[in-house]
Amino acid sequence: MKTNILVIGATGKTGSRVVEQLRKKGIEPRIGSRKASPSFDWDDKETWVKALNGIERMYVTYYPDLAVPGAKEAIQSLTYLAKEMGVKKMVLLSGKGETEAEACEQIVINSGMDYTIVRASWFNQNWSESFFLEPIISGEVALPLSDVLIPFVDANDIAEVASTVLLDDSYNGEIIEVTGPELITFRDIVTMISETTNRNLNLYNISLEEYTAGMKEMQVPDDVIWLIEYLFSHVLTNPENQKVVNDIQRVLGRKAKTFLAYAQETAKTGIWNQVATV
Numbered sequence: 001m002k003t004n005i006l007v008i009g010a011t012g013k014t015g016s017r018v019v020e021q022l023r024k025k026g027i028e029p030r031i032g033s034r035k036a037s038p039s040f041d042w043d044d045k046e047t048w049v050k051a052l053n054g055i056e057r058m059y060v061t062y063y064p065d066l067a068v069p070g071a072k073e074a075i076q077s078l079t080y081l082a083k084e085m086g087v088k089k090m091v092l093l094s095g096k097g098e099t100e101a102e103a104c105e106q107i108v109i110n111s112g113m114d115y116t117i118v119r120a121s122w123f124n125q126n127w128s129e130s131f132f133l134e135p136i137i138s139g140e141v142a143l144p145l146s147d148v149l150i151p152f153v154d155a156n157d158i159a160e161v162a163s164t165v166l167l168d169d170s171y172n173g174e175i176i177e178v179t180g181p182e183l184i185t186f187r188d189i190v191t192m193i194s195e196t197t198n199r200n201l202n203l204y205n206i207s208l209e210e211y212t213a214g215m216k217e218m219q220v221p222d223d224v225i226w227l228i229e230y231l232f233s234h235v236l237t238n239p240e241n242q243k244v245v246n247d248i249q250r251v252l253g254r255k256a257k258t259f260l261a262y263a264q265e266t267a268k269t270g271i272w273n274q275v276a277t278v
């Protein structure tokens, strides 16, 4: 089917949900993924031209994070190419309290294309679709900064906002900040997941050094360790990140989803009750 909307990261946490939202509106977007045809690979610029051909609007999520070395150059090159190829509007997923992500936002803001920036705090789905899932399954959660307040946001809310602003030009030129409706800690989260799953989860508050040493022991790749260490040491502790913003309500006309509602729904899927493999 012919489409003029591209979703980059279409198989990821927010991208897959943006695709769902667009389909609900009767739009079949082009899938930006290494597995799609045409494929899109951040590490292979030759794939970009085919993926962008005929596209007018696009939702862009960078992987793994706009803060990693090379992200700024990739966003710069993609933005330039998109403008050259006639893309009219770009919606960029960015991270709250990340200086490097803000540099990427500026590239899009100054691109000459219409744009909306969707700046998100940490996602609820990190606990079910990403690096916090495994410790939950094992029942032993060891994390630094267990009492830092974070406005965890739901990926479904982000996707609903992103698909709305992608189609609605009244949000052009805006930075929309998407956070959950409350500030919660890792400790609160582990308690909520314990209660909704009827499991006894243990939380250990460890230092960042201990956390990093644990990742090295588990042979986590160095670039992933660098990113996680950066997220804990710079993003989580940034006071800018510890604020609730009402932009989800402003765009969607309803309140943002609570972590408890997400935990109740996710517990029902059984994903947190799997048998640990290690």
Ligand SMILES: NC(=O)c1ccc[n+]([C@@H]2O[C@H](COP(=O)([O-])OP(=O)(O)OC[C@H]3O[C@@H](n4cnc5c(N)ncnc54)[C@H](OP(=O)(O)O)[C@@H]3O)[C@@H](O)[C@H]2O)c1
Pocket: 008, 009, 010, 011, 012, 013, 014, 015, 032, 033, 034, 035, 040, 041, 042, 043, 061, 062, 063, 064, 065, 066, 067, 093, 094, 095, 096, 120, 121, 122, 123, 126, 130
């Ligand atoms: N997670 C959070 O809490 C959080 C908070 C704020 C902002 N963000 C931002 O959100 C963005 C996405 O993070 P996420 O954690 O939600 O990841 P994600 O979107 O779930 O990441 C997976 C997606 O990345 C794609 N991908 C991976 N490597 C790729 C490559 N070389 N070329 C093309 N696509 C590739 C995958 O596509 P295929 O495997 O199908 O190719 C998949 O669609 C990041 O820029 C991050 O800064 C995340």
